[in-house]
Amino acid sequence: MQMQVVNSLKAHGLKVTPQRVTILSAIEKKGHANIDEIYKEAKTTNPTMSLATVYKNITSLIETKLLKEVAINNQKSKYELSKEPHSHLICKECGSLEDIDSNNLFTLNNDKIDFDIEEVELNIYGVCNKCKDKGTSKN
Amino acid sequence: MQMQVVNSLKAHGLKVTPQRVTILSAIEKKGHANIDEIYKEAKTTNPTMSLATVYKNITSLIETKLLKEVAINNQKSKYELSKEPHSHLICKECGSLEDIDSNNLFTLNNDKIDFDIEEVELNIYGVCNKCKDKGTSKN
DNA sequence: GATATAATTAATAAAAATTATTATTTAGGA
């Protein structure tokens, strides 16, 4: 079984159930996925999995910081495994989302911000190269 | 009537209906608001307004770029009048959202990004001063 | 390895959010 995922669950004090392993593996495979994509992918491994189980686990996996939500304009939120801070390129044509390393991407000059910063999220919307080439929509 | 809002609707080729004026005025008053907040505020001016009308208009106002969606982790999307690019401070305690000027806030080093950038969105999550002081949640 | 127990799950119902339908009204141009 996905030792990586199993250990991660244990480390975060969550019981290791096949459903959770399946859900996390599905997200890991997809990189970023919304509820429906996770559910669909998870069912290929565990066909009896209930959608309510996906919802509940997404919630607890986020609470325990194992997952991170990525809220996106004009789409359902996607979820990803927690990892190094990074930014996202989001295509307005096809909705695709990809990671982009934040190092050297931008410099935050937060000298004068009077706010306890926990997390900085940079989302860059535009047109991905695939869509730029095709000139057409939805791929 | 809100001449500002009326002209804005005309300029974007949308019919000037009292419902649209009310919706835009509500958002203008609130700064940022989700569907429910818009509906509630709008009803104080126009009690017969239908929720479906709010939904449909939000969609067309976004399509015509009069409004902008602000998708937020763990909350329903908020909407604001289109204005200068800026960033947001979002409190994880109370959910409050406030504008912050992006000028001098960060520098984007986008030399090597091979992507047609249309819009850069920087969301800073953390704890607002009100919540920091109170130490407690939900205000 | 067997047992106890609290957590988790599947199935389902319920609730909340969003979109579609339709008859009526209305904004804006002729």
Next chain:
DNA sequence: TCCTAAATAATAATTTTTATTAATTATATC
């Protein structure tokens, strides 16, 4: 003022999310 396409209110339908509950299961303790 009149016409007409667009917009609205009311409502139904659909979709999305959460709650409930009986059965199952992971894990701690023996």
